[in-house]
Amino acid sequence: MSSPVLSIRGLTTEFVTPAGVVKAVNDVSWDLYPGETLGVVGESGSGKSVTAMSILGLVQSPPGRIVAGEILFDGRDLLTMSARVLRQLRGSQIGMIFQDPMTSLNPVLTVGQQIAEALQLHDRGLSREQARARSIELLTMVGVPNPEGRYDQYPHEHSGGMRQRAMIAMAIANDPKVLIADEPTTALDVTIQAQVLDVLRTAQERTDAATILITHDLGLIAEHADRVIxxxxxxxxxxxxxxxxxxxxxxxxxxxxxxxxxxxxxxxxxxxxxxxxxxxxxxxxxxxxxxxxxxxxxxxxxxxxxxxxxxxxxxxxxxxxxxxxxxxxxxxxxxxxxxxxxxxxxx
Amino acid sequence: MRGTAAHIVRTLLLSLITLFGVSILIFLMLRVLPGDPARVLAGLNASEEQVSRLREQLGLDESLLTQYWGFITGVLQGDLGESARTSRPVTAEIAVRIPATLILAVVATVIGSVVGVAAGVIAAVRRNSFVDHAISSVAMMGVSMPVYWLGLLLILLFAVTLGWLPAAGSAEPLSIVLPATTLAAFSTALISRMTRASMLEVLGQDYIRTAEAKGAPPRTVIIKHGLRNAFIPVLTVISLQFGALLGGAVLTETVFGWPGIGRLLVDSIAARDFAVVQGIVLVYAAAFILLNVIVDVLYVVVDPRIRY
Structure with missing residues (x-):
């Protein structure tokens, strides 16, 4: 096997609460290899999502803190790099899809603006028109009908499935090497789940991103993952x-x-x-x-x-x-x- | 947008009923006040005959219904009557005072909004830090200190001791600084508390995490994604404060000798100058309704989910 694109070594993430220290992630190590889909399963509170948030450096501190370990991406430790450098990786090299598309999109910005923002944050030279054109391309790729019209609509004018497609478009906008999908279908209707998973798989094939699929659904793992944690x-x-x-x-x-x-x-x-x-x-x-x-x-x-x-x-x-x-x-x-x-x- | 236009027209039509109610209320309330306007106007040494002549002159000897009819038909023709004290048209009396009140309210609201929102955002972002606690303490002072006291302190420091700013009046451009600051203190404090609470709630939302996951720098996350969402309830507070400042600047206007409409109102009540009081109250009511319509439109601009 080739060398891993992401390596977690001894990651330990805690939350300090009035009741005591919560060891949400406790000495966790694993590797993610290029092109593969790694399923992470476990019940609520098993540390799946906190691991993902630790990778992105989005653990709220306080109360959260990463007390040990390293997360190597392309040989560089995400935990010790500066906030600025980590920010450049977030959304460009590492894309993230969240669980609930109903709350994960900003209600006062159009869906298109939010996808275009993901592009422009990592490519300063991109003009408004270019960002718009590329965003519409992305919306087309994730199977949003009438993408030009949808671009100018607000999240509340989209269904849950459409919103999650938009979230996927946002996550893959910059062709990330790693795509993290945290319970991407849990909040959706069963009939929509399969469609969104197809979109996710297509997106993954187009970008060739190594994917971390976090879920409590073994069926999803059986169908989509190559390896399981x-x-x-x-x-x-x-x-x-x-x-x-x-x-x-x-x-x-x-x-x-x-x-x-x-x-x-x-x-x-x-x-x-x-x-x-x-x-x-x-x-x-x-x-x-x-x-x-x-x-x-x-x-x-x-x-x-x-x-x-x-x-x-x-x-x-x-x-x-x-x-x-x-x-x-x-x-x-x-x-x-x-x-x-x-x-x-x-x- | 068509829905919004229809909403505005509907609101304005409904407000006519409100204004009608206000006119009846203020008319009756003035009539039940103790004290005879004719006697107050005529002075202490006036004879009974003089007083009754004056009463007749003012139309106070007629029935309430006749008096109200005279008032309301005048209003509908844009005539608010004559001041009993100065014999000048009430519209003219009010028109002279409105600019001073308006400019004071606008300047105070702008100060309150800019400083209050900025302080609230900083307090929310640095919550539980020293800065947050410092802002909270100052805001607490701003809310609890009476305006006349704050006004006097400011006059003492900046006008008397330092001599940097004029103490009273409205003759110089800088005259507005002290009254506007005094008036803004309460609004600033209130707006900063509201902004802080609203920002804290918004910053915990999932879409903030999405923005961070996209690689947005903190400033973009806080302003573009945070403040725009947090501003919706703050807008309500700002508009209510502006409305209150339009009408409630009496103390500040008195302390600083500011020739605004608040003082005219108080003086007119003291003198039982019915026509002026009625006129001012009606103008206030109309201004409040207009303000609410403007805010309704602003909601649509700020929050795309709101449609009428």
Whole structure:
């Protein structure tokens, strides 16, 4: 594989709150390679979005602060560079698509102005007319009908799907090397989701940007990602290519995510959720932070006392579990309970 | 825009009813005030005969309905009657005073808006810093200090001690500095508090994060993306303050001997000069309505989501 376009090493981001220090991202490391789509999954509060905000340098401080780690982009550390240099990268080299297109666009500026601004911020020489022409091109690319007319409309005159297309146009305006999509379809209608994802995929192919797709939707990951990172309690618990993860997850949490999904092919009385609730990031469980909810641990001491590192489990797959070799057997149990074959675990 | 034009016409038509109501209210309120205007005008030494002659002259011996009819038909013809004190037309009395009041209100509003918005934005951007607390303290003083007290202090410092500015009157161009500053103190404080609160809310919005993610520098984020959104509620406060300054500058005008309409109103009330008081109140009401229409139009300009 070629060298990564983005490398995160030991990233730790905290928030200081009256109740205590929240470790939102806790010693996270991963690489993003050119052209790939990296899926980042995990439930709310697992640190997915904070990781993205840390990359862009947009963690509000106070209360947030990045206390350790480095984020290497093209060999340069984003965390130590000056605000000015980082600003030049934001929106040009690294594009970002946010979750809620209803609130992410400025209500008093036209959609076109906001796309043109993204262009002009990074190309001072660009005239108004050129920026307009290029913005209309971008709107066309993301499948906005009547782009000339849409250019002069305000966000409130656009539907959610149209707004998210505009957000994508804005994010890819400067052909970024890295595109971060943070729950890009969560706020949209199901019928619109597929269209927006198609647009995202097209945009990504045109710009050849490496994409970080942050989501809690495993279906989205299965369809769009090349590799997967599973986060839990601010830590990476499993890394693998998408096929391996769905065929043979090696972390009990990943397995739990998969078995708790509703399925079309099996008649189920009820879903099989992960017991318990997400951990408090102020007061994480000792050892493996997943152990209170884990069905593999079975109360073994090591789970309570030692933090498992990300073990290599073969085929480039890594899992932060002391007993990752027991997970496939557990999966077979779960599959039998559902009456299906474990090998075709993909939802 | 067509909707906006229709809205303006509708508002103005409706305001005629408001003005009619105002005319009745002020007419009746003056009539129930204790004190006989004829007696006040005639002076302490006047005989009963003189007083009743004066009363007849002023039409005060007629029924309320007849008096009101005379007043309102005059108004509809642009005639607000005659001042009982000076015997000059009320319209002329008001016309002489309006420029002084208007210029004072405009200058004070401009000072209040510019300084208040700037202070509010700085306080919001540097929230909880020393600067923020300093601005809050000064604003608190501005809100709580009575204008006559502030006015006297300013006169003492800048006119008496330093001798930089005229203490009273309106003869010199610089005369306006002290009364306008005094009058602006309260508005500035109010506008800065409003701007700060509104900016804080806006700066937490998702679209601010979008602007930052685009690589916009802080100034662009704060002014272009922040202030334009935060300005909408501030505009309301500014317009209300301007309206209040038009009518409420009585104390400032008195302290600084400023020949505005506020003093004319107070003097006329004291002298029971009914025609002048009625005229001024009607003009105030009309000005307020006009101001509201102007602000309605400004909303459309500032916020594209607002359409009538």
């Amino acid at each position: 599973v986060m839990y309690g601010g830590k990476v618990v499993e890394v693998a290519d998408v096929l391996s993860v769905f065929a043979a997850p090696r972390h009990p949490y990943t397995l739990g995510l998969m078995t708790s999904l509703p399925r079309l092919d099996v008649e189920l009385e009820r879903l099989d959720p992960i017991p318990g609730s997400p951990p408090s990031l102020i007061d994480l469980p000792t050892g493996c932070s997943f152990h209170p909810r884990c069905r593999v641990s079975k109360g073994r001491d090591v789970c309570r006392t030692q933090v498992p590192p990300l073990y290599e489990v073969g085929g480039g797959q890594r899992a932060a579990c002391h007993f990752s070799e027991e997970v496939p057997a557990e999966m077979a149990v779960a599959a039998r309970a559902m009456g299906t074959d474990a090998g075709n675990g993909a939802p």
